[in-house]
Amino acid sequence: MCDEATAEIDFQIKTYTTQEAQSELTDTCAKWTATRKAAKLVKMNARIASQDILLATPGLDAATLQEATNERAALLVQRTGLSKTKSLASGVTRFFIGVDTELMAQQVAKLTTVKQGIAVHRDTLSA
Secondary structure, eight states: OHHHHHHHHHHHHHHHHHHHHHHHHHHHHHHHHHHHHHHHHHHHHHHHHHHHHHHTSTTOOHHHHHHHHHHHHHHHHHHHHHHHHHHHTSTHHHHHHHHHHHHHHHHHHHHHHHHHHHHHHHHHHHO
């Protein structure tokens, strides 16, 4: 019975340890994604500024003016979408990843204590 309980505890510890590693990987990925999105946002703002400069140029023909206006509008939509997804990838999501990681670490610690108790109990049976 002690061997069976120990095997079950080992399996549970492995499960929680794997989940903890996955959560840490997810957090790392979220940080990396946020960094990339921030860089894209900077680039997007530069492109919008470039369109603003073009639109402020005196004497533009109607076709160039329309094309630049449409391009700027499209860039603004892209920037809005990028800003929304950037905020979704941070904050609450990362908070709960941290909570999950902490809970899993507590479970592993508790299961390790239980496993040690099983070993102590096994020693009393042998005596």
